[in-house]
Amino acid sequence: MQxxxxxxxxxxxxxDVSLLRRSRWTDWWLxxxxxxxxxxxxxxxxxxxxxxxFAPLIAPYDPNDxxxxxxxxxxxxxxxxxxxxxxxxxxxxxxxxxxxxFIGFTTVALALVSxxxxxxxxxxxxxxxxHLIMRYIDLQWAFPNFIIAVYMVAVFGTGIFNLTIAISLAxxxxxxxxxxxxxxxxxxxxxxxAARAMGASNTRIMGTYVLPNATAPLIVQATVSVxxxxxxxxxxxxLGLGVESTTPTWGxxxxxxxxxxxxxxxxxxxxxxxxxxxxxxxxxLGDALRDFMDVRETQDLM
Amino acid sequence: MQRxxxxxxxxxxxxxxxMNGDTAAMVKKAGPGEDGPLLEVRGLKKxxxxxxxxxxxxxxxxxxxxDGISFTIETGExxxxxxxxxxGKTTTGLCILKLETPTAGTVLFRGEDLSTLNTRQxxxxxxxxxxxxxxxxxxxxxxxxxxxxxxxxxRVHRLIPDNxxxxxxxxxxxxxxxLSPGMADRYPHEMSGGQxxxxxxxxxxxxxxxxxxxxxxxxxxxVSIQAQIINLLEDLRDQLGITYLFISHDLSVVxxxxxxxxxxxxxxxxxxxxxxxxFKDPLHPYTRILLAAIPIPxxxxxxxxxxxxxxxxxxSPMAAPSGCVFHPRCPLAVAGCSRERPPLRELRPGHHxxxxxVELNPIS
Numbered sequence: 001m002q003x004x005x006x007x008x009x010x011x012x013x014x015x016d017v018s019l020l021r022r023s024r025w026t027d028w029w030l031x032x033x034x035x036x037x038x039x040x041x042x043x044x045x046x047x048x049x050x051x052x053x054f055a056p057l058i059a060p061y062d063p064n065d066x067x068x069x070x071x072x073x074x075x076x077x078x079x080x081x082x083x084x085x086x087x088x089x090x091x092x093x094x095x096x097x098x099x100x101x102f103i104g105f106t107t108v109a110l111a112l113v114s115x116x117x118x119x120x121x122x123x124x125x126x127x128x129x130x131h132l133i134m135r136y137i138d139l140q141w142a143f144p145n146f147i148i149a150v151y152m153v154a155v156f157g158t159g160i161f162n163l164t165i166a167i168s169l170a171x172x173x174x175x176x177x178x179x180x181x182x183x184x185x186x187x188x189x190x191x192x193x194a195a196r197a198m199g200a201s202n203t204r205i206m207g208t209y210v211l212p213n214a215t216a217p218l219i220v221q222a223t224v225s226v227x228x229x230x231x232x233x234x235x236x237x238x239l240g241l242g243v244e245s246t247t248p249t250w251g252x253x254x255x256x257x258x259x260x261x262x263x264x265x266x267x268x269x270x271x272x273x274x275x276x277x278x279x280x281x282x283x284x285l286g287d288a289l290r291d292f293m294d295v296r297e298t299q300d301l302m
Numbered sequence: 303m304q305r306x307x308x309x310x311x312x313x314x315x316x317x318x319x320x321m322n323g324d325t326a327a328m329v330k331k332a333g334p335g336e337d338g339p340l341l342e343v344r345g346l347k348k349x350x351x352x353x354x355x356x357x358x359x360x361x362x363x364x365x366x367x368x369d370g371i372s373f374t375i376e377t378g379e380x381x382x383x384x385x386x387x388x389x390g391k392t393t394t395g396l397c398i399l400k401l402e403t404p405t406a407g408t409v410l411f412r413g414e415d416l417s418t419l420n421t422r423q424x425x426x427x428x429x430x431x432x433x434x435x436x437x438x439x440x441x442x443x444x445x446x447x448x449x450x451x452x453x454x455x456x457r458v459h460r461l462i463p464d465n466x467x468x469x470x471x472x473x474x475x476x477x478x479x480x481l482s483p484g485m486a487d488r489y490p491h492e493m494s495g496g497q498x499x500x501x502x503x504x505x506x507x508x509x510x511x512x513x514x515x516x517x518x519x520x521x522x523x524x525v526s527i528q529a530q531i532i533n534l535l536e537d538l539r540d541q542l543g544i545t546y547l548f549i550s551h552d553l554s555v556v557x558x559x560x561x562x563x564x565x566x567x568x569x570x571x572x573x574x575x576x577x578x579x580x581f582k583d584p585l586h587p588y589t590r591i592l593l594a595a596i597p598i599p600x601x602x603x604x605x606x607x608x609x610x611x612x613x614x615x616x617x618s619p620m621a622a623p624s625g626c627v628f629h630p631r632c633p634l635a636v637a638g639c640s641r642e643r644p645p646l647r648e649l650r651p652g653h654h655x656x657x658x659x660v661e662l663n664p665i666s
Contacts, residue, residue, distance in 0.1 A: 189440055196401055199458055199459065200454070200458045213444065
């Protein structure tokens with residue numbers, strides 16, 4: 001009794017009141033600023049996003065103008081050289097950022113959200129939901145992701161919208177399986193039982209107790225998948241199942257450059273570098289995000 | 303106390319069917335002599351099926367974790383539940399809280415049969431029944447700061463709508479459990495085991511529960527920390543009038559904290575009485591062996607002591623012995639013990655024993 005009244009004086013000081021409220025985003029931003037690799041990743045991605053958004057303003061030439069020297073090496077007039085049809089490579093790569101980034105991030109976001117939803121439902125509730133969802137996932141697991149994407153495009157037709165749906169569907173099973181595995185472990189934890197004992201709803205338990213503890217491997221999977229998605233788009237476009245061949249995308253330029261790699265290395269190398277830089281940046285940021293989420297790991301090691 | 307009660311009356315319960323809704327009055331009334339016990343467990347059973355086969359599941363046998371136990375707990379009382387590992391004491395606690403669904407039996411809390419309620423109907427009651435877990439490392443969500451951990455039950459039950467008041471309440475609960483309000487900004491991994499257990503207690507107290515199941519609440523802690531936590535639990539009992547079911551395998555802790563004790567063996571209660579009677583005058587042969595196993599912190603006396611451990615191993619609960627489950631290891635066992643299950647009888651006033659032989663073999 002004494003304790004409770006004694007505390008009343010301490011409670012209302014402004015310092016204490018703010019304790020529950022410091023935003024996660026402030027923390028996250030501080031983490032990124034302290035992590036050099038994450039900062040580099042953030043800067044590179046920002047540059048690419050800027051390039052994509054303002055492509056027509058930045059690109060020195062029209063990406064589909066074929067009036068220049070064919071397969072010209074990098075020079076002052078064409079910084080990254082030209083391709084086999086005499087199109088300026090730098091302009092094509094700048095314009096390609098749009099499609100590649102869109103496909104890369106949208107497909108993974110879609111696959112992540114739907115996969116986690118399926119995996120969470122299956123793992124948390126179990127029973128018939130688990131059987132139903134996981135048998136479908138098994139079915140999809142039996143085919144290579146790329147074959148599924150090809151099949152989807154073949155059924156729904158080409159175009160950027162269908163391409164996005166097809167690639168994200170192909171990656172749903174990875175996320176679903178991973179999420180389910182994590183949920184099965186986490187739902188046995190005493191803190192989940194404590195949440196049930198306090199009367200928290202299933203949605204609340206899944207959202208605030210189970211999911212936040214399952215994020216680390218999902219983030220890693222997501223960063224890897226972004227690179228795969230960019231490459232999948234490239235492969236599909238190469239097969240004529242993606243975007244039109246006149247639309248510049250990194251994958252498409254890379255695929256075309258493949259044939260001249262011995263004569264004109266720049267056509268294949270520069271879009272490849274762009275993909276590599278993107279993937280690397282995403283991985284750096286992903287690592288920082290994972291470390292940030294997994295508070296224990298970073299602090300215990302120190 | 304006064305502050306705690308203020309919150310209580312400030313926020314009526316959703317649905318409003320919970321008694322008269324005035325918990326403050328109930329806490330004040332609390333004490334022996336109130337009509338009916340706070341908690342009554344009748345014939346509680348929990349069998350876990352053991353299955354075989356992938357496509358068609360067959361139940362090949364059952365683990366009788368809890369096999370028909372009954373007991374009551376009065377308001378304000380601390381009841382101990384002791385027994386060795388695997389005797390079903392934790393399962394009993396989980397069944398009372400409906401974290402496990404009992405196979406049979408009823409759990410009456412303030413006369414309301416909790417075992418018939420569905421998940422949604424159970425929610426208002428969850429506020430009144432709380433739990434403190436054994437492991438302070440895994441019982442707190444590692445992704446939540448301490449403040450969030452403690453405020454979550456308050457938000458679930460919408461007890462305090464205002465954010466500032468929520469924060470004040472968190473600071474108050476932390477203070478009540480001997481932690482500084484600054485701890486609210488820490489993650490569980492930044493705290494020691496004892497501090498974490500205090501957070502677990504603060505979380506359990508957040509909804510002003512009447513009844514708390516302490517499931518081995520101090521077993522994972524160092525002895526010095528154990529003492530602090532036990533004192534804290536005692537203080538809270540005295541200040542807030544909380545009733546505990548204290549599950550433990552540590553008899554000395556139970557002796558210190560509990561007013562009554564039930565001894566479990568293989569899913570059944572073999573003896574139940576006041577702490578004083580149990581430790582002074584144990585009747586059931588299992589209890590006697592259990593008490594004799596408590597080490598005496600004096601090497602000379604310890605060396606002179608004549609201690610015969612129970613013969614054999616504890617049988618698997620999948621194939622519990624017939625009749626009295628203790629008969630294969632019992633020094634008093636006669637042929638009849640393997641045939642009939644001895645009922646829990648009141649041999650002496652307030653002293654229940656499940657043994658047919660004990661009257662014929664009084665101890666010296």
